[in-house]
Amino acid sequence: MLIEFESVSVSFDAKTALDNINLKLDQKRIGVIGLNGSGKSTFARLLNGLIAPTEGTVTVGDINPATNPKAARQQTGFIFSNPDVQIIMPTVIEDVSFTLRSSKLSKDEIRSKALATLERFGIAHLADQAAHSLSSGQKQLLAISSIMVGEPKLIVADEPTALLDLANARLVSRVLLEQIEQQVVLVTHDLELAAKCDIVLLFAGAKLVEVGEPAPVISSYLAQN
Amino acid sequence: MRALFRPGASPLHRLAVAPKLLILIALVALLSVFGTNPTAVLAALAATTAFYKIAFPADGVSTLAKQIWSLKWLILIIVIPQVIFGAAWLPVATNALRLAIAIALATLFTLTTASEAMQVAIERAVGPLKRFGIKPETVSLTIAMTINAIPMILQFAKQTREAQLARGAKPSITLMTVPLLVASLKYADDFAEALAARGVEV
């Protein structure tokens, strides 16, 4: 899917969060790096309309997320760094089924689809557990399952491994980079992870300062800081 | 957290929420009308015992006894001042028993009705509010959010207490509550964003 930014700027109150971004992306694995406050998260939130540009236009596929957030959210699954905030329903299976609440499937079809998705991400055995009792790695897999069951075209993950231990972080990044066939935008501080992407964007001070192959972009990030 | 509901297959368990609630309200109302008559209150006690027996054939009577025993302080505070001020013992005892029975009846409603069933009933009850722009799904979503948030908040409280102990602060209500509120309200705002990301609309 083509992601297109045409002279996009975002400001909150008087602060500029993103300054005049122009971009065309259709790579399958898109890494986004930069310091905190550099504009990474704002960039990610523009893709599903959680934030609307103050100026310019964002287009994802053939949808403008600012004017059609409903379609944008159906097309784009979003994963946050804190797994606790994304769980809506009390049990694992209910949370995954919640995504399908407005589909035309029957209750049984929703359950079997949800179970199949949990199976795919290796947490089907937890289906009837209280979602809150899961480990943070399992919660993040639940968040991924809840999003994948809706068959989005694009996954945006905003520092999905930031709160996980090494083993869980590796597990979740493997799922995001290798197991998922959809296009993924991965905002991360983990440079090892960014290095595995097809293309990396580097943000600094609300500007997009570099785009390209992972290795050179990452080394200039390291050189700048 | 343990829910009060006790699973079972009795007719009381199977009765729909709305009629069960109406019967409860009717019984409590009857009880307060005839509540000064000792014979009527004794009859009500017998009926309540029978209801408990129907709901829990195995241990109905002891469940009821436990319910009434848990009201001992409440009953004492009603009885003691009145006896001190020289009221006759029969009306005082009748009144205390009436109160205990009313509470035991209402508890039976809770014991035999699953929270989910009540949630469905609430969703149905708020259906007419649609006209004012309140969707029943929104109400049940908010209820689910709250149930989920309680263990989260307790977790925040535990973390806050540990952090304060680690820094050598003596835990107090204010020291405890402020960080708890900050963490919870930030969580609420992040949560709202995650809801929007999953396509939830008000």
Add this chain to the structure above:
Amino acid sequence: MSLKLTLRDLSRIAIFAAIIAALTLPGEIPLASGVPISLQTLGVMLAGVVLGGYRGSLAVALYVILGLIGLPILSGHASGFSVLAGPTAGFLIGFIPGALVAGLIAHSAKGQFNVIRVIVGSIAGGIVVVYAFGIPVLAAGLKVDLLTAAGYMTPYLAGDAIKVALTAIIAAALYRAYPKAFKN
């Protein structure tokens, strides 16, 4: 003030209902008169003072409803509809208009945080309104006159006064730590 709620409003209402539940769970001191002292009232006052009257009272209503449908979150570990059949039902119901009044007064200085209004609001909403609902029901339930029922409440008055002070201290500190909490 619009009655329309945003997702963020709903989320805050749900979280605050959970906060009141959490404040009610630990550290209860059951006094002999059967109306337990807990931090429940503190939660109710804070809900109004922080979220404002409208959203605060919705948060309290949600808390009460969850207690009534059987979650063990009400004061004294009582819960379910039995509370409504008991003599303290009026206090529980009074919490809802109580938070409304507390919030309307505390938020009456447009956009400005004002500790005096927080105190006046907590007294008016958290004590006057709650007692106005609670005492008549207590009197009817115990079959005593209003004055006797009011007399039963005197030991609690000191506790509620402390909660007003706590509400003011906590709200002022919260305003410094996270001013966004008081904004829409």
